[in-house]
Amino acid sequence: MKKLNQRAWLFVTPVLLLVAFNALIPMMTVVNYSVQETFGDNLFFWQGIDWFEQVLTSERFHKALGRQFLFTFLILIIEVPLGVAIALAMPRQGFWVPFCLVTMALPMLIPWNVVGAMWNIFTLPDIGLLGYFMNHTLGIPYDMTQNPFAAWVTIVIMDVWHWTSLVVLLAYAGLVSIPNAYYQAAEIDGASGWAVFRFIQLPKMKTVLTIAILLRFMDSFNIYTEPFVLTGGGPGNSTTLLSIDLVKIALGQFDLGPAAAMSLIYFAITLLVSWLFYTLMTMNDNKS
């Protein structure tokens, strides 16, 4: 049992101050903007919930939100099963384990705009490796600056390239923690490969997969830099995800009120969906 100790607050004070400075003050600024109108010169007018209404009813926001959900859905539906499959196929011991882990983790340590730039170079129609291969070797027309479908495929594959390893590493950590006796018992019980996965590996990976799904949801839902560098939201608005749209409104058009209202709605959606995921995935734990 943990000790009840109010002095613990002393220990958390530095964290509180630091995060409060970084989170509360900017958040108040955002809230402040979201209910006021400004024409510059530090003149503000009370606006009430008008901005919220404007954002929530605007077609532009709906479309960006739709694209965002589609993107995140594709990311989760591809990366989670793929990551689990790769983790299952990985060796459990020997020289290749650190090799696999290091090479797989590498994409995650590359600055996000470099990831975008790298994929830009990789996919250039005539001189990129992928672009050349598609256009000239396979003869499939591929140019993501012209074709929205190609742009979508590219940002999804780029994210798969960038982040599937997170799922792999988490799932792998779960797998190696399963004692050998479980596999031996299953073998003796005559369990099929599928049953071993369904009743041993999957339950043991549950905690780490919950973490993986939550992290992948949050990060793919908030993604900005990589698709922005790669496609700039185009062609047209076809790959303008929520964050890209938000930055366009806030810094491009300097519409601070709507941008602030949109920020809060955006944040609220992230929180809500994260909470839903978390509740759904841990629901069975409390059932006795």
Add this chain to the structure above:
Amino acid sequence: MRLKSLVPALYILFLMLPIYWLVAMSFKTTNEILAGFSLFPQTWTLANYTEILTDPTWYWGYINSIIYVTLNTVISVLVALPAAYAFSRYTFVGDKHLFFWLLTNRMAPAAVFALPFFQLYSAVGLFDTHIAVALAHCLFNVPLAVWILEGFMSGVPKELDETAYVDGYSFPRFFVTIFLPSITAGVGVAAFFCFMFSWVELLLAKTLTAVAAKPIAAVMTRTASSAGYELGLLAAAGTLTIIPGAIVIYFVRNYIAKGFALGRV
């Protein structure tokens, strides 16, 4: 069995292809790049690297990034240690809510904070300093560090603390000489993650800097847009940003799997 090892092999190949292309580009001359497709550099050149390593606007970008990333890692781990200890050892009023609130900051889209951060750090006179970026990155790194360290600390039996008190250790001495050594792996993993997320983040780093503390990643975007088609230079700069990550990951390779599970396996 052999078929099974094909899966990770193909995956690693897929991961390496774009990186290979970036590195290959960085050794090509501009003429060769513009002339058309070539799988390997036809004439190897170090010109792109020479330019980066001799031009202060380029190499200061690296130095700036390394300064604020290091600052952030040190600050994040230092403030997270006592907090994680409190969460793993004590119950106190509001602990669950506090922990959850900390984690919600990990969920905030960075784009939401870009403008308010610019105004906040300008107001306190820290705009375009390394410490500004280091502090701003604490927004998502401190909650993460607390979370990771809490996971590792909860794996250390509480009897260790009690034994130390019985043996007459004061709290600070116990924490530094006994407790810390037993969670070095956790500290390493936390530092690794702080390094990682601070190193890869660009939006906030770019917003909070102009000249003096401009990160390498931001230098790259400017060059790419203003000088047009200097792909070789861009590729060389990109290649150089991969190296620190590769070095750091090599050091923590034995803890990677457990580390990514945040000590919760």
Add this chain to the structure above:
Amino acid sequence: MAQITLSNLRHSYRPDPADDDDYALKKIDLTWDDGGAYALLGPSGCGKSTLLNIISGLLVPSEGKILFDDRDVTALPPAKRNIAQVFQFPVIYDTMTVYDNLAFPLRNRGRDEDIVKRRVTAIAEMLEVTGMLSTRASNLSPDNKQKISMGRGLVREDVNVVMFDEPLTVIDPHLKWKLRSKLKELHQRVRATMIYVTHDQTEALTFADQVVVMQDGEIVQIGTPVDLFERPAHTFVGHFIGSPGMNVLPCEVKGGAAFFGGEQVALEGPAGGAADGKAEVGIRPEFVSVSTTGGGIAAHVRKVADIGRHKVVEAIAHDSRIHAILEGDAPNAGDAVMLDFKRSQTRLYKDGWLASRPEGDVR
């Protein structure tokens, strides 16, 4: 149900074993009779788990054969051998209910649901877990989890052998004896061959009809608990079984008689074994009597430990330590005493192996 024969079995974890030291199992020839309750006893690392895994099919031996009755099963995978194994840590399927856990081995083999139901109900009854059948297995206490693991082994009516690999390691001491007697009772009811691996002599001696003692990859003795206690075939068995273990004293053999520190020690019978080699006398502390006046070997008492029902006297004679177990009065530390060995229980060992025969034995 089957008789299990291990023939010329050797196993090494190395790909190219050179000498005997590279083998985890050194030449095992052994037959387990159908329906017997066996214990496989030995210290950690003696190869007992390796042997168990070879019988269950989790390991394929480097050399030799395994026969179930007359059928060679050496190459068969575990699922095809109709065996059951209970592991050190309870292995249960967390997401399933207790019922589904017990039904799992049957369902995997495509049994009809009504057979499954009958078997599961019967086994649950035996294990006294009927009340928990619909709870999720992950919510059980460790001893109940281990019961379920056992139940999964017993639920199939055609198992050739049920193997237990130190199954009580994680169970609370006060529940251990309960589970142990449950096992014994189960054996009497289902009459399956059971092999119980342990390093704990109490567990082995209380569970088994026949105990197989192993050391360094070899079988040192097979016998009933009484055999092991009274006539250890090797000094190792003498040391390992009993608390404290057998006294083993260096001696010289001259003309068929044994001399300890120059004094003759009366043996149970004629001495045999190799002419040369290291000779030792073995006597259990239970059969050493201590007196101040009588005859025997002169010794002085180093310490006396009172362990409840009896006292353990540790005495020194001719620079060797000798334990004696006494009921009732005991001398004090420092006292000079005489030690007398009960003749019928005094054995001679040559190079560690039993070399004396009982009186009248004319082998």
